[in-house]
Amino acid sequence: MTAKIELIGVKKRFGSKVVLDGIDLAVEKQSSTVIIGGSGTGKSVTIKSILGILTPDEGTIRIDGENVTRLRGAARDPLMKKFGMLFQGGALFDSLPVWENVAFGLIQGHGVARAKAKDIAIEKLAKVGLDSDVAYLSPAELSGGMQKRVGLARAIAADPEIIFFDEPTTGLDPIMADIINDLIVSTVKDVGATALSITHDMTSARKISDRIAMLYQGRIVWQGPTAEIDRSGNPFVDQFIHGRAEGPIKMAVKA
Amino acid sequence: MNFFAVIGRSVLTLLAQIGRVTRFTGQTLAAIFSAPFYGRLLVQQIMRIGYFSLPVVGLTALSTGAVLALQIYLGGNRYGAEAIVPQIVVLGITRELGPVIAGLMVAGRVAAAIAAELGTMKVTEQIDALTTLATNPIKYLVVPRLLAAVISLPILTAAGDSIGVLGGYLVSTYNLGFTGSIYLKNTVDFAKTEDITSGLIKAAVFGFIIAIMGCYNGFFSKGGAQGVGAATTNAVVASSILILAADFVLTAILFHT
Numbered sequence: 419m420t421a422k423i424e425l426i427g428v429k430k431r432f433g434s435k436v437v438l439d440g441i442d443l444a445v446e447k448q449s450s451t452v453i454i455g456g457s458g459t460g461k462s463v464t465i466k467s468i469l470g471i472l473t474p475d476e477g478t479i480r481i482d483g484e485n486v487t488r489l490r491g492a493a494r495d496p497l498m499k500k501f502g503m504l505f506q507g508g509a510l511f512d513s514l515p516v517w518e519n520v521a522f523g524l525i526q527g528h529g530v531a532r533a534k535a536k537d538i539a540i541e542k543l544a545k546v547g548l549d550s551d552v553a554y555l556s557p558a559e560l561s562g563g564m565q566k567r568v569g570l571a572r573a574i575a576a577d578p579e580i581i582f583f584d585e586p587t588t589g590l591d592p593i594m595a596d597i598i599n600d601l602i603v604s605t606v607k608d609v610g611a612t613a614l615s616i617t618h619d620m621t622s623a624r625k626i627s628d629r630i631a632m633l634y635q636g637r638i639v640w641q642g643p644t645a646e647i648d649r650s651g652n653p654f655v656d657q658f659i660h661g662r663a664e665g666p667i668k669m670a671v672k673a
Numbered sequence: 674m675n676f677f678a679v680i681g682r683s684v685l686t687l688l689a690q691i692g693r694v695t696r697f698t699g700q701t702l703a704a705i706f707s708a709p710f711y712g713r714l715l716v717q718q719i720m721r722i723g724y725f726s727l728p729v730v731g732l733t734a735l736s737t738g739a740v741l742a743l744q745i746y747l748g749g750n751r752y753g754a755e756a757i758v759p760q761i762v763v764l765g766i767t768r769e770l771g772p773v774i775a776g777l778m779v780a781g782r783v784a785a786a787i788a789a790e791l792g793t794m795k796v797t798e799q800i801d802a803l804t805t806l807a808t809n810p811i812k813y814l815v816v817p818r819l820l821a822a823v824i825s826l827p828i829l830t831a832a833g834d835s836i837g838v839l840g841g842y843l844v845s846t847y848n849l850g851f852t853g854s855i856y857l858k859n860t861v862d863f864a865k866t867e868d869i870t871s872g873l874i875k876a877a878v879f880g881f882i883i884a885i886m887g888c889y890n891g892f893f894s895k896g897g898a899q900g901v902g903a904a905t906t907n908a909v910v911a912s913s914i915l916i917l918a919a920d921f922v923l924t925a926i927l928f929h930t
Contacts, residue, residue, distance in 0.1 A: 527807030
């Protein structure tokens, strides 16, 4: 079966710093994969390369079997309509009210009429546990947890085929983090999407994923089913999931 | 460090910067002519860039016109040529001071605001979010600001020209003993269409420079609050310098000197 997302030998460097050093990863349709790894290991660069925000120096990225590595401009538009993304900081547009943030992709990307897009936005906000009063607030008036919920509603607004989650629980208290994790699981299942997330929060990773891949120094050092991560036998994974200072992973002090 | 290496590195950095600005400008110009078109955003930006700049441009023009009339009167007095005040005020304002003052004032106000807004959007990943929502950030953010600045600056300059001439008129009639009707007749008789249109053409070019510099510096800012601060400063400094340089070049071209 063709993988929904496939990365083959993807490399990316910034100046002399090698960030991705030959990533090979396959994400099956309607599965949920989490990439774990410390800060600066290339997790965000991996997602941004798939999204087309960054262009890999080498390697191939396929979506539904189609090579999209260097697809840009108008040719990329149909592909972008398959994607939804929850950013680490929410990345909500502070000049727009909440409902317009959620409806943005529908109005601008999919050409849905504003009135209809507004109804869909309010419906999606309800799905992430926010009532219609929130729709008229500015993002600056929301707490961190509410901003994540709005970001999630925006990510699922157009019923995307693939949803990316960038550190979905960073900066949230444990209870709100668990609520967001539950919402991610339920909304991804509800939309029937394929999910690819990056996080260093193991509680979140265990909860939202079917498979986990560990990234270290620009390479996938282990990947497998989430249920098997505790018996991976991989010293990098063991050190990371137990949060030990001692082990093969050396933390970089400079970006 | 080797002296020549320092010079070489500076030149390479400058050339790379010019290349990036040129590519950004090219991408923006190409985006103007392809759908979708964001009319609502264009109107919104015309209000922000043009309408809300009117007080500062008007006040500066009024003051400049008044001071210019005083200086010309005092200078002309040495040769018994003080009667030439209305002619020189209208020439100086429409050809030179109107567009340059409007350009510099808007550069300070608008280029800084654009760079700060887009810079904040960049560092908070809002620009990346636009891409993920199938929206071209250059088309959505840069094109409306560029068009709004190119449309607004000539209108602001035309208003500034009128207010500047009014400043000269007020000082001349209340302080310098000119008769109002004669002052106005001399102004209207002396001013030629090309004096006014040359200033408006300059203003449109200055608007282009302000928008591109504000957007470019905001778009490529990095490093959080400090990066946004640096982008804002760079936008104002670069647009001000380019306005002065463009003014010289345009004067030479428009008046065939």
